[in-house]
Structures are given as structure tokens and as C-alpha cells.
Amino acid sequence: MQIFTTTQDLRTFICQFKSQNPQKTIGLVPTMGALHKGHLSLIEASLTVCDCTIVSIFVNPTQFGENEDFNQYPRKKEADLHICAKAGVEIVFMPEVSQMYPLDSTLQTTFNAPAAMANVLEGKTRQGHFNGVLQVVLKLFNLVRPDKAFFGRKDAQQLLIIQKMVQDLFLPLEIVPCPIVRNEEGLALSSRNAYLSPSGITQALRISASLNAVTKAIMRGIKDSYELKRIALEVLEGLEVEYLVIVNHELQNIEQIQKNSTLILVVVRIEGVRLLDNLWF
Numbered sequence: 449m450q451i452f453t454t455t456q457d458l459r460t461f462i463c464q465f466k467s468q469n470p471q472k473t474i475g476l477v478p479t480m481g482a483l484h485k486g487h488l489s490l491i492e493a494s495l496t497v498c499d500c501t502i503v504s505i506f507v508n509p510t511q512f513g514e515n516e517d518f519n520q521y522p523r524k525k526e527a528d529l530h531i532c533a534k535a536g537v538e539i540v541f542m543p544e545v546s547q548m549y550p551l552d553s554t555l556q557t558t559f560n561a562p563a564a565m566a567n568v569l570e571g572k573t574r575q576g577h578f579n580g581v582l583q584v585v586l587k588l589f590n591l592v593r594p595d596k597a598f599f600g601r602k603d604a605q606q607l608l609i610i611q612k613m614v615q616d617l618f619l620p621l622e623i624v625p626c627p628i629v630r631n632e633e634g635l636a637l638s639s640r641n642a643y644l645s646p647s648g649i650t651q652a653l654r655i656s657a658s659l660n661a662v663t664k665a666i667m668r669g670i671k672d673s674y675e676l677k678r679i680a681l682e683v684l685e686g687l688e689v690e691y692l693v694i695v696n697h698e699l700q701n702i703e704q705i706q707k708n709s710t711l712i713l714v715v716v717r718i719e720g721v722r723l724l725d726n727l728w729f
């Protein structure tokens with residue numbers, strides 16, 4: 449496994465790889481490090497379908513708000529490199545901030561996410577967050593020029609906003625959405641689960657149970673969003689539901705669900721821990 453820390457070394461590698469292997473494909477897995485099983489599933493997806501897998505590990509300052517502590521974000525360089533090497537990753541790109549943003553002025557976003565998608569749900573309390581995500585993702589796409597880039601469905605809003613950018617700007621790559629990784633009991637994996645007590649974990653299982661209840665209702669032929677929400681909220685009764693929405697891929701609320709274009713997003717707070725889950729229909 450090769451590790452690059454400068455954009456120049458990465459660019460040199462990409463140019464050589466593409467000229468020597470014109471038929472071979474490059475897969476990019478963008479991450480902010482502190483890798484867990486969720487990231488590993490993205491890495492494995494890329495290793496399965498691409499000839500060369502590049503994992504980027506970069507804690508991106510432009511997606512952190514003023515009240516969010518960029519400096520406190522976990523950095524686990526050695527463990528991350530170990531995970532990548534063991535998985536069989538070819539290249540890890542782990543630049544310093546000065547490599548990705550060489551001038552202070554480049555910390556300003558030049559391309560913004562559509563407000564209707566970026567300022568709702570997760571973006572409501574994180575102004576500018578998705579602009580920062582798009583800024584770094586676009587930089588990575590331009591540096592790596594991947595054939596495919598892998599993102600988890602768990603961060604559904606991020607995935608949809610990235611897909612929209614790729615579509616709107618005619619970017620020449622495929623975004624590969626990867627399934628949510630769950631534990632045996634159905635709880636969506638998150639580093640935040642570690643903050644839950646055993647009883648908190650038991651309560652958290654009701655989140656995926658609520659989505660399962662919705663799936664069953666859809667299979668029974670129910671299409672009405674109001675009714676589907678009622679069914680989910682019944683399972684979540686007594687829990688602090690921050691939001692539960694049924695939206696299309698532009699994140700607009702819809703009254704009737706439609707196959708392949710509907711998303712049910714839920715955020716629940718348990719013991720002060722914010723837990724996200726979702727269902728793609």
C-alpha cells in the first residue's frame with residue numbers, strides 16, 4: 449500500500465496509472481478517518497468492482513461550523529492505515545489542510561449546494577456544512593478522477609446532494625450508494641452507539657424496528673405518507689423523535705410514496721445521543 453500526503457504525489461500517481469492502465473478502473477472512498485465497519489464496507493465495495501482503490505483520509509475544515517469542534521474530531525492515523533492495509537487498499541491519500549486548501553482564500557466555498565437540499569434536516573442547524581462537503585468532494589474527484597466513488601446510504605442527505613452535484617455538473621464518474629451496515633439486531637452502526645447504556649441500546653433498536661414496520665406496511669400496499677409516519681411513530685412512542693420525514697430524492701416532503709424515489713429519514717435522541725437511520729424505497 450502506498451501513502452501519499454501531497455496532491456502533487458497523488459496527481460503523479462494518477463497520471464502514471466491512467467497512462468499505463470487505460471482500461472483499469474479507479475475507485476475512490478472519501479473518508480474523514482476514524483474508520484469503522486461502515487467505512488470498511490465502502491472499501492470492500494470498491495475493492496470488489498475497481499482495479500485500484502484509493503481511500504482518502506482528511507478531516508475537512510470547511511464542513512465544520514463555528515460551534516463544531518474541528519480540532520476534537522477523532523484522528524486515528526495508525527489504526528486507519530492498518531485497516532486499509534489489511535483490507536487490501538492500494539493507495540491512501542492523507543493530506544494536511546495546507547495541501548487541500550493552499551491559501552486561506554481557498555477555504556471559501558466556490559460551489560454551493562442547492563439551498564433547498566442543504567438547509568433542511570441535517571443542514572438546518574449546520575449552516576454551510578454541505579457546501580463544505582461538496583467543496584472537498586469535488587476537489588477529491590478532480591485530483592483522483594475516479595471511475596466510481598463510494599458513499600454510504602446512512603448519510604442519505606449527503607449522498608443525495610453529492611449525486612445532484614455529479615448530475616448537475618456532468619461529472620464523469622459514477623456514485624455508488626452502499627447499504628447501511630447494521631448489527632445483528634438491526635441497529636445502524638455508528639460510532640455514537642458507544643455512548644449508549646445497555647438500556648439505551650435496547651431503546652435504539654426501536655428505530656430500525658419502526659422502519660421495518662414501514663417496510664411491512666408498504667408491502668401491504670400502503671402508500672400514504674401520513675399513514676406510514678403514523679405507523680413508524682407508534683413504534684417510536686415515548687422516544688424523543690427529532691424528525692421523521694418521507695421525502696423524494698430532492699428532499700421534498702411527499703404525500704404518496706413512489707418506488708425508487710422515496711426516502712424515509714428518522715433522527716431520534718436517546719440518552720442525549722443523536723441517532724440517524726433511514727429507509728430507501
Ligand code: PAF
Nearest residue numbers: 478479480508581584603
Ligand atoms: O462522510 C464523510 O466522512 C465526509 O463528509 C466526506 C464525504 C468524507 C467529506 O469530507
